[in-house]
Amino acid sequence: MAQQTNDFLYLFRGGADPKQMSPEQMQQNMNRCFAWMGELRSKGKFKAGEPLGDDGKVLSGKKGAVVMDGPFVEGKEEVGGYLIVSANDLNEAVALAKGCPIFENNGTVEVRPIEHIPGL
Amino acid sequence: MVSASTNPGEAVQPDVIQVVDHLFRHEAGKMVATLTRILGFENLQLAEDVVQDALLKAMQNWAFSGVPRNPSAWLMQVARNQALDAVRRQQNFRSKETDITAFFEHRSSTQPGPESVYFDDEIRDDQLRMMFACCHPDLPRESQVALTLKTLCGFGEEEIAAAFLTSTAAVAKRLVRARQSIRDAGIPLEIPAGSELSPRLDAVLQTLYLLFNEGYKASRGDELIRQDLCDEAIRLTTLLVEHPTGNRPKTHALLSLMLLSGARLSARVDAEGNLLLLAEQDRSRWDRAMIQRGLAHLNRSAAGEEISEFHLQAGIAYCHCTAASYETTDWQRILTLYDILVETNNSPVIALNRAVAISRVRGPEAGLRAVELISDRATLEAYYLLHAVTAQFHFDLGNYGEAAKHFQRAQTLAGVRSEQEFLANRLRSCREKLAD
Numbered sequence: 001m002a003q004q005t006n007d008f009l010y011l012f013r014g015g016a017d018p019k020q021m022s023p024e025q026m027q028q029n030m031n032r033c034f035a036w037m038g039e040l041r042s043k044g045k046f047k048a049g050e051p052l053g054d055d056g057k058v059l060s061g062k063k064g065a066v067v068m069d070g071p072f073v074e075g076k077e078e079v080g081g082y083l084i085v086s087a088n089d090l091n092e093a094v095a096l097a098k099g100c101p102i103f104e105n106n107g108t109v110e111v112r113p114i115e116h117i118p119g120l
Numbered sequence: 121m122v123s124a125s126t127n128p129g130e131a132v133q134p135d136v137i138q139v140v141d142h143l144f145r146h147e148a149g150k151m152v153a154t155l156t157r158i159l160g161f162e163n164l165q166l167a168e169d170v171v172q173d174a175l176l177k178a179m180q181n182w183a184f185s186g187v188p189r190n191p192s193a194w195l196m197q198v199a200r201n202q203a204l205d206a207v208r209r210q211q212n213f214r215s216k217e218t219d220i221t222a223f224f225e226h227r228s229s230t231q232p233g234p235e236s237v238y239f240d241d242e243i244r245d246d247q248l249r250m251m252f253a254c255c256h257p258d259l260p261r262e263s264q265v266a267l268t269l270k271t272l273c274g275f276g277e278e279e280i281a282a283a284f285l286t287s288t289a290a291v292a293k294r295l296v297r298a299r300q301s302i303r304d305a306g307i308p309l310e311i312p313a314g315s316e317l318s319p320r321l322d323a324v325l326q327t328l329y330l331l332f333n334e335g336y337k338a339s340r341g342d343e344l345i346r347q348d349l350c351d352e353a354i355r356l357t358t359l360l361v362e363h364p365t366g367n368r369p370k371t372h373a374l375l376s377l378m379l380l381s382g383a384r385l386s387a388r389v390d391a392e393g394n395l396l397l398l399a400e401q402d403r404s405r406w407d408r409a410m411i412q413r414g415l416a417h418l419n420r421s422a423a424g425e426e427i428s429e430f431h432l433q434a435g436i437a438y439c440h441c442t443a444a445s446y447e448t449t450d451w452q453r454i455l456t457l458y459d460i461l462v463e464t465n466n467s468p469v470i471a472l473n474r475a476v477a478i479s480r481v482r483g484p485e486a487g488l489r490a491v492e493l494i495s496d497r498a499t500l501e502a503y504y505l506l507h508a509v510t511a512q513f514h515f516d517l518g519n520y521g522e523a524a525k526h527f528q529r530a531q532t533l534a535g536v537r538s539e540q541e542f543l544a545n546r547l548r549s550c551r552e553k554l555a556d
Contacts (some may be wrong), residue, residue, distance in 0.1 A: 021176075021276070022274070022279055023144035023147075023148040023276070025276065026178075026274065027142070031139065044268060049184050050184050051181060090214060091332040
C-alpha cells in the first residue's frame, strides 16, 4: 500500500526558447529562477533539482535492445528539468509551484506526489 | 548539488545570488571577440552560436548550483568545449582544433597574477580588433552600429530593433548582409597600424558617437534600452581610450562629451516620466562622478593641435555641467563654441542649437533671425524641434498667436508621448495668454 510522503516532484516543460533569447534575457530569466528557488530554499522546501541535458536516449524492446536518440518531442513537451520539494500535501506543493518563472514564457509545471511503498 | 568538476572554484551559496548587471551581455561580447579571432572573422556566426550555447548552459546550471566564484572562467571553459565540439564536427575546421586547444589551455588557470593581466590585455585587444572590424568603412553605417551592438555588446536582435524602432526581421536581415559583406570584402580582424590607423579610428569614433546619440535622444522607444546604449557607447569608448591605439586627444574628447552628457540623462525626466527643460532640471540629480570623469578626459583632450567637433561639443557640455543653475550658464561661451562648430559642421540641427544660444545672449528676436538664416532650413521642416524652438521665441516676445501655431505644428511632429504632452501644455499656455 503506497504511502504519501512529503516529497513532490516538479517536472518543467516548455518555457522560452533559449536559442531565441538574448544574453540579457537569459540573465534576467536566471535571476527570476534564483529568486524563486531561493525562496524555496529559505523556507526549507528545496530538496533537490537539476536541469536535464538535451542529448538523451530512449530504450525499448526486449531487454532494452532498441536504443534510440531522443526523446525528440516538441519543445513545449520536452522535460527541461526537475525539482524535488518538501510540502505537507499536494495543495501546498501546487501553491509553491506558482512562483516558477517558467509561466512567464508559457511553460508548464507538472506536480506529482512521490510515494513510498513500505518494504522497498 | 554542486558539480565541482565543471565549476572552477566553488559555487557561491545558492541563496546569496549576486550576478553583476549585464554580466551575460559583456561576457558574450568578450567571448565572441576572442573566439572569432581563433575561428576566423568569416566564422563570426559560429562564434556567436558557441557563445549562445555557453550562456544557455550557464542559465540552466547556475540557477540550480549557484553562481561560480569565477563566472568568466566557467563560461570560457564551457565555450572552449563547445568550440572544440563544433570544430571537430566540421572537416574544414580540423586545423583550428590545435589553435583552440592551445589557446584555452593557456587560460585554464584561474589564479590571479601576472598571467591574468596578460589575459586581460589579450581580451581587450580582441575586443579592439572586433571594434575596428565592426566599424569598417566598407560597411553601411547602420550595419556598423547593429553589428557593434550584436557582437561587442551582446545585444539580441529584438533589443536592437527596439532601440532603432524597427522590426526584428529587419535587424536580422541587416546583420546577415553585414556578415556577408565581411566575407565578400575580406574585412580583416586586426588593429590597423601606420597610415591606416587615423582614418579607421575616425570611423570607429563616428560609429560610437552615433551609438551614443541613439541612446541620448530621449525622443523615442523604451527608456531602459536608451540608457543601455549610452552606457555601452561609454564602455566601448573607454576601452578604446585605454589602449595605446585609441589613446588620442580626439578619443578623450568624445569620451568627455559622452560622460558630460550622460551624467545629465536621468534628470531629463521627472518621476512621472514627463520631459523637463534644461531650465527646470534638478541639477542635484546629475551624476557628479561621471562629470568628474568627463572633466578629466576633457583635460586630456586638450593635448595636440586638433580641435575636432567632439572637442567643441564637449566644451559646450562642459559649460552646462559646470553651471550651478540655468541662470548662471555661460551662454556667451557656449555661443562662441557654436560659432566655431557651425564652421566645422554645417548640419542644420547644429545651426538650430546655435540659434538657441544666440537667443540666450541677445534675446528672442535675434534667435528668430538666426533660425530664418539657417541654410538648408527646409530639411528641418519635419523636425519638431525647429517648430518648438521657433514657438518659444515667439512666446518670449509675446506673440502668442504665432507661438500657438508653431507649438501645434511641433506637437503633431513630436515622436513620443512625453514630448507631445509637454508641447500640448505649452500650447495651452499660449491659449490662456490669448484669452486674457
